[in-house]
Amino acid sequence: MSSLIAKNPTANHNYIIEDTYECGIVLTGTEIKSIRAGKVNLKDSYAIIKNSEVYALGIHISPYENGNIFNKDPLRSRKLLLTKREINKLIGLVKQKGYTLVPMSLYFKGNFVKLELGIGKGKKLYDKRRDIAKKDADRAIERHIKGNITNI
Secondary structure: EEEEEEEEEHHHEEEEEEEEEEEEEEHHHHHHHHHHHHOOEHHHHHHHEOOOOOEEEEEOOOOOOOOOOOOOOOOOOEEOOOOOOHHHHHHHHHHHHHHHHHHHHEEEOOEEEEEEEEEEEEHHHHHHHHHHHHHHHHHHHHHHHHHHHHHO
């Protein structure tokens, strides 16, 4: 059973996500306490591959209020835990096809914090406009259907 902690609101808007991976994340004790309090922001986060290891950058975990010298930098890079096979596959996709690694969501799975890492390509401006127009059309259809049902 997993419970959602934070979701990246701009991931699906800015990227066409083709595949996702579930990975662990290396955290300290005060960061876990802050995450349990819901003080996480994934908005401007991304992931990079450095020395055959994957790191998440830009994940803002606010300092724990009751922490003292053990609080870490809120925007520090955090290592992601993936298998060697998954990392090699990601290296191939990022280098050859120009994909980007985007943190999608952060959630608890049992007692562990997991990060859903999406692999996607950046959307062009016309793709974003098309998605917005489709959502507006769907909303208009829903409103029209609900209006007709209440008039019966």
